[in-house]
Amino acid sequence: MNKIKTLFSATTFALFLASCGGSDLDVAPSGVLTEEQVSNSKNVDALIIAAYSYLGNDHYTAPNFLWPTGNLRAGDAHKGGNGPGDIFAYHALSLYQPVVPDMESFPPDLIDLNNKKWVRNYTGISRVNSALAVIANAPDAIEDSAAKQSELRFIRSIFYFDLKIHHKHIPWIDETMTQDQILLTTNSDLSDQELWDKIAADFEFAANHLPQTQKDVGRASALSAKAYLAKALLYQAYEQNELHQVININKDKLVKVVALVNEIEQAGVYGLFDDYANNFLFESENGKESVFAIQRSLNDGSPDGRGSWPSALNAPLAGGFGCCGFHVPTENFVNAFKTDQQGLPLFDTFNDFNYDKVTDAVDPRLDHTVAMEGKP
Numbered sequence: 317m318n319k320i321k322t323l324f325s326a327t328t329f330a331l332f333l334a335s336c337g338g339s340d341l342d343v344a345p346s347g348v349l350t351e352e353q354v355s356n357s358k359n360v361d362a363l364i365i366a367a368y369s370y371l372g373n374d375h376y377t378a379p380n381f382l383w384p385t386g387n388l389r390a391g392d393a394h395k396g397g398n399g400p401g402d403i404f405a406y407h408a409l410s411l412y413q414p415v416v417p418d419m420e421s422f423p424p425d426l427i428d429l430n431n432k433k434w435v436r437n438y439t440g441i442s443r444v445n446s447a448l449a450v451i452a453n454a455p456d457a458i459e460d461s462a463a464k465q466s467e468l469r470f471i472r473s474i475f476y477f478d479l480k481i482h483h484k485h486i487p488w489i490d491e492t493m494t495q496d497q498i499l500l501t502t503n504s505d506l507s508d509q510e511l512w513d514k515i516a517a518d519f520e521f522a523a524n525h526l527p528q529t530q531k532d533v534g535r536a537s538a539l540s541a542k543a544y545l546a547k548a549l550l551y552q553a554y555e556q557n558e559l560h561q562v563i564n565i566n567k568d569k570l571v572k573v574v575a576l577v578n579e580i581e582q583a584g585v586y587g588l589f590d591d592y593a594n595n596f597l598f599e600s601e602n603g604k605e606s607v608f609a610i611q612r613s614l615n616d617g618s619p620d621g622r623g624s625w626p627s628a629l630n631a632p633l634a635g636g637f638g639c640c641g642f643h644v645p646t647e648n649f650v651n652a653f654k655t656d657q658q659g660l661p662l663f664d665t666f667n668d669f670n671y672d673k674v675t676d677a678v679d680p681r682l683d684h685t686v687a688m689e690g691k692p
Contacts, residue, residue: 357459363447364464367471368534370440371610372622376642377403378432379626380610383643384409385482396644397629406642433482437475441489444472448491466522470536470544473518477548480511484560488514512552519545529585533602533611539580540608546576580607592681632687645686647671653682 374380387393388410400407448468455461472490479486485503488511493501506514522541530537553569554562580586587604594600602609614621633641647670654666655677671678673688683691 356457357464360447360450360458360464363443363450364467364471367440367443367447367468368611369618369622370436370443371471371474372612373440374436375432375625376627376629378436380478381624381626383626383630387643387649391646392649393646394644396642397640403629403642434479437479438489440475441472444468444475445489445491448472452491462525463527466525466541467536469518470522470526470541473515473522473544473548476511476515476518477544480515481551484508486511508556509552512548516545516548516552519548528583534609536608539583539585542576542580543607546573546580549573549576592684596684650682650686653679653685655679 371380383393384395384406388395388406389412391410395403395406395410397403397406448465451458451461451465451468458464476486476488483503485508487501487503488506489498489501519541522536523538523545526536526538526541528538549569550573553566553573555564555566557563585604586607589595589600589603589605594603595605610622612622612624614623616622627643629640629642631639631641633639648667650671651666651669652661654662654671656662657677659677659679661679673690
């Protein structure tokens with residue numbers, strides 16, 4: 317009987333709520349903007365900046381500085397840290413051991429780390445798609461709508477480029493798709509080459525509709541879009557089968573890569589510093605060697621800022637830093653900087669013996685790249 321009474325009371329209360337006037341309970345949610353509120357140039361630009369900011373929303377567990385999946389896999393660095401179990405996923409990346417489909421042979425943190433990267437990229441893509449949808453629905457209200465679309469498509473393809481080089485087959489989701497279509501999308505809808513075509517198309521659109529340079533630091537330009545387009549085409553030119561073996565080299569795409577690089581160089585905007593050290597000094601940030609860079613920030617209103625979390629673990633243990641000793645250069649990497657007495661690389665013999673800082677000639681860029689005892 318008690319159950320029936322309780323149920324009756326709950327039902328009566330629900331009916332009471334349903335009968336209340338809308339003026340009491342129908343409250344507009346706070347912190348939410350309608351599409352009408354953002355459909356103007358100023359607010360759309362805020363959506364664009366929100367998309368840019370997500371490029372810096374990475375972490376040492378999911379970095380946009382690709383040392384774990386780049387330098388570790390290439391043999392240029394050891395994981396470091398406090399033994400193999402300290403971020404075991406990075407240790408696994410350096411081993412080239414088979415990973416079984418159900419991941420039974422690796423602990424859960426490997427799955428978690430990979431999923432963070434995936435989720436971050438698609439969250440960034442979602443921000444871009446939301447902004448593009450606003451522009452598409454009110455093009456006449458948006459000043460320079462083609463340029464704004466270009467910036468967004470440039471940012472979107474950076475996220476997709478990162479996904480593509482890590483996963484090869486990925487779901488393509490853009491601003492034209494309904495929620496039902498998104499839910500039906502799989503990573504096999506487009507072929508390897510079709511995905512590269514999509515990424516290249518975004519970069520090409522940006523290259524065709526953006527100014528050659530931008531007044532605001534950190535914004536994409538036609539030249540930065542051309543640089544990313546060249547990089548995407550360079551990957552795409554080496555066509556692979558499903559076993560990742562190169563089965564064809566598309567020479568037309570390589571010719572276009574060279575043409576794009578020539579256009580960038582001839583523009584005269586980028587070049588080499590007289591002093592290589594300027595690449596690492598804050599006074600020279602966004603200098604002439606920087607084609608496009610994530611803009612890091614502190615005290616920007618977010619909980620933790622947009623500092624360089626991707627390299628947070630990489631300070632050397634020596635010298636009183638205390639943490640964390642990750643991303644340790646290998647002897648093989650250091651040896652590659654050795655030169656003959658004329659300053660030319662030792663292509664065939666560089667790895668015969670390990671580098672001796674007292675006797676071996678070396679490319680001076682080594683000292684800006686690898687910290688060593690006994691050197692500045």
